Amino acid sequence: MTTTTSPTALTNGVRARGLVRTYGTRRALDGIDLDLGPGVTGLLGRNGAGKTTLLRCLATDLEPTDGGLSVLGLDPERSIERTEIRRRLGYLPQNSSFYPHFTAFGLLDYMAVLKEQGGRRQRHEEIRRALRRVDLYDRRHTRIRRLSGGMRQRLGLAAALLGDPRLLLLDEPTIGLDPEQRIRFRDLVSELAVHSTVLLSTHQIEDVAALCRRVLVLDRGRVIFDGAPTDLIARARGRVWEQASRPPEGVTAWRLADGRYRVLGPEEGDAPDTVERVPLEPSLEDAYLLLTGSVTR
Amino acid sequence: MTGPARPGRWSNAVTFGRLTWFNLHHLLRNPLFLLLVPAAWAVVRLTSHDSRLPTMGDLFNETLLSTGLIGAAMFAVTTFPALREVRHSRSLALPLSSEARLASLALAAITLTTVLLVASLALYVGSAPAPIAGTPQPAALVGVLLIGWCGPLGAIASVAWTRSYGPLIAVFLFLPLYLASTFLAFGTRADVLVSRMGGLFSMALQPLPLPHPDTPTTALFYLVHAVSMVLCTGLLIVAARRDTRFLRPVGLGVAALVMVGMVSLYTHTQREYSYDTLTANARPRAPATDDCRELEGMTYCPLPGYESWVRTWHADLEPVMRVLPEDTVLPTLWQANHTLRADVLFHPPDDAIVLTEYWSADDxxxxxxxxxxxxxxxxxxxxxxxxxxxxxGQARIVVGAWLVAVGDEVGPDEEPAAAEWFLSDLEPGGNDLRLTQAMLSLPEEEVAAVVNDHWDTLTSPTTGTPVLADLLGLSLTGPEAIPETDPDHRPPQGF
Known part of the structure; x- marks a missing residue:
């Protein structure tokens, strides 16, 4: 399941071997092997699959229970190197609740000070640049408590972008963004991914389809797919249909606008002869749902 | 775009320094800071006793008031960034640990508090109309500044434990509740509770039963108390960490020990420096007069640091001394207080008059x-x-009343206050009062000549008021008699 990348790429990326994180008796991560290099990698999985735990471990916010981990070529178990990782990392946590009394500029200034973005002038220039990238420059003096949910999300993204980090870990970054902002976000991440490693955890599969050359699917703390989105889609070929009648209980299907049903799962020979079915080209979402077993669960 | 690589620890130190500067800057721009700190200063100025001759005691009490108010203001101001670190920044995987960030905030807040308190102190010293009298006790002043630190550190500790604005709300509700309860709960059990809480606050600011620490020993006690307060607050911050099983019990245990030490110190100082103990320990003895100074026959023995007051005392006594016979035996003036020269204070030598340290030239x-x-x-x-x-009926009490009032400018409709205060303890009769009034309206030189010429007669306890009246050419009876004074008027009692 592990993709091999060149050793030099790891100074810009992540290497994990047998990564385990437990909460009490529950194994949130169960022996993850992973090499990440430049480019955007999508991280998919159902709620509770371990995506956020993996990102927190990579961001050094959470200590793995077991296994080896190297981030940006540094060892997060060593205090000094962990600090250096945090300084070079761009991390947007899930549901980040920023200090509401900060202005947008104030928050980024605080983060930039901690990330050692040079002297005051250089730091402020970098902050202005980050705010422009997420289209929040005009709101730089607005207090965070007065920003909408989407604006806060963009502000979090701006915080993660400070200093053009070589590793960007984004946990559900497009929640609350309107379509235009999502397109801007995709454009921005694509631009960053030329030189940086981006790990994008999301439930927005169209974002993964649009951005990622590689996708990881987690299930119960394990990587159950690691490859190109096209490979994942290829697995679903021949298992996506459209039909006029409602399929039987236990088959994943949903009603379309024209009253027909999109059906996932049954192979061509599995369906009753009486049902007239039209095979469809699967989407990434179809493939993901089929992979994670949502069809039968 | 990341900063140039530095060795890790040095890099962390630089980040810590920059974050501290950032925190300082944000504390200064906090709206509560801009509101509360000037308000605290205004209260200090409005309640300040602007003495013509300020003392180290005045300086200590002024600084203590500033400490209480600025400490409270900084408690409010620091609560907000403390909550930022404790509740809002934990998930951001920031390069400095939350402990280091709280330490940076604490450093910024106590630096600001110190600057504000030192500025208050410097303002007081700079605007003092005269050199501040008394012996400076640097340990006590350092102690006051340290107690001021407990405001911002207390904010960090309370936020670290509660992760909320609750303590700030509670403190700011407490003040109006305290004021209201002093009226509403008077005489009830709630009143006892409120007064005990007020007592605890006073005890935290000033644990000694003395007006201020004025000896190296009492100043050291005060400093130990202040260091213990800061230590205790710091330990409470350390013990608030949730992610280690070891630190919390150890931190709380050591904080409890420090508190026990503070209570012991409090008990010790309350016992050792109580009025009863100081009185009991004072022994009659002849005090050394090495540092005394003689001016025109009068010997003045000020406390250390009060030498500049000798001229003021002498200026006050000089009008009296000027009209006394030249061969009058004058006493020695001793300045004393409870910790310095308690022996003189409680057992004054026979030839002494004693002035306490709290004598005010403005009073x-x-x-x-x-x-x-x-x-x-x-x-x-x-x-x-x-x-x-x-x-x-004794002539000498009337002479005394005239002597204390000599040189005082008293308008025709004003009461001769000094003479009244003098007589208030001597049970003067109606004739004594009439004669005093009449004597004060005579020319000073005329009365002084009579007093000088008949000093021995007039100072005898057996010489009556009519003799003095005769010598002055006044009559207490007959058609030329001094008019009756208001029969309802009596000198004030209880001087």
Whole structure:
């Protein structure tokens, strides 16, 4: 399941071997092997699959229970190197609740000070640049408590972008963004991914389809797919249909606008002869749902 | 775009320094800071006692008031960034740990508090109309500044434990509740509770039963108390960490030990420096006069640091001394307090008049009492402690009343306050009062000549008021008699 990348790429990326994180008796991560290099990698999985735990471990916010981990070529178990990782990392946590009394500029200034973005002038220039990238420059003096949910999300993204980090870990970054902002976000991440490693955890599969050359699917703390989105889609070929009648209980299907049903799962020979079915080209979402077993669960 | 690589620890130190500067900057721009700190300063200025002759005690109490108010203001101001670190920044995987960030905030807040308190202190010293009298006790002043630190550190500790604005709300509700309860809960059990809480606050600011620490030992006690307060607050911050099983019990345990030490210190100082203990330990003995100074026959023995007050004392006594016979035996003036020269204070030598440290040049009563002590001594009257002496009908009490009032500018409709205060303990009769009034309206030189010429007669306890009246050419009876004074008017009692 592990993709091999060149050793030099790891100074810009992540290497994990047998990564385990437990909460009490529950194994949130169960022996993850992973090499990440430049480019955007999508991280998919159902709620509770371990995506956020993996990102927190990579961001050094959470200590793995077991296994080896190297981030940006540094060892997060060593205090000094962990600090250096945090300084070079761009991390947007899930549901980040920023200090509401900060202005947008104030928050980024605080983060930039901690990330050692040079002297005051250089730091402020970098902050202005980050705010422009997420289209929040005009709101730089607005207090965070007065920003909408989407604006806060963009502000979090701006915080993660400070200093053009070589590793960007984004946990559900497009929640609350309107379509235009999502397109801007995709454009921005694509631009960053030329030189940086981006790990994008999301439930927005169209974002993964649009951005990622590689996708990881987690299930119960394990990587159950690691490859190109096209490979994942290829697995679903021949298992996506459209039909006029409602399929039987236990088959994943949903009603379309024209009253027909999109059906996932049954192979061509599995369906009753009486049902007239039209095979469809699967989407990434179809493939993901089929992979994670949502069809039968 | 990341900063140039530095060795890790040095890099962390730089980040810590920059974050501290950032915190300092944000504390200064906090709206509560801009509101509360000027308000605290205004209260200090409005309640300040602007003495003509300020003392180290005044300086200590002024700084203590500033500490209480600025400490409270900084508690409010620091609560907000403390909550930022404790509740809002944990998930951001920031390069400095939350402990280091809280330490940076604490450093910024206590730096700001110190600057504000030192500025208050410097303002007081700079605007003092005269050099501040007394011996400086740097340890006590450092102690006051340290107690000011407990405001911002207390904010961090309370936020670290509660992760909320609750403590800030509670503190700011407490003040109006406290004020309201002093009226509403008077005489109830709630009143006891409120007064005990107020007592705890006072104890935290000033644990000594003295007006201020004025010896190296008491200043050291004060400093130890202040360091313990800061240590205790710091330990509470450390113990608030949730992610280690070891630190919390150890931190709380050591904080409890420090608190026990503070209570022990409090108990010790309350016992050792109580009025009863100081009185009991004071022994009658002849005090050393090495540091005394003589001016025109009068010996002045100020406390260390009060040498500049000798001229003021002398200026107050000089009008009295000027009209006394040249061969009058003058007393020695001793300045004393409970910790320095307690022996003199509680067992004054026979030839002494004693002035406490709290004598104020701005207070007319203090000055009248002071002159009255000298006059009482030269006239052979009992000392101020010998209350209840009946001098009715004695010429010397009228002479005394005139002496203490000599040189005072009294308008035609004003009461001669100094003379009244002098007589208030001597049970004067109606004729004594009439004669005093009449004597004060005579030319000073005329009365002074009579007093000088008949000093021995007039200072005798057996010489009556009519003799003095005759010598002055006044009559208490007959058609030329001095008019009756208001029969309802009596000198004030209880001087």
């Amino acid at each position: 007319q009563i203090h000055r009248a009492q002071f002159r009255g002590d000298l006059v009482g001594y030269v006239l052979g009257l009992p000392s101020a402690e010998g209350r209840g002496y009946t001098g009715t």
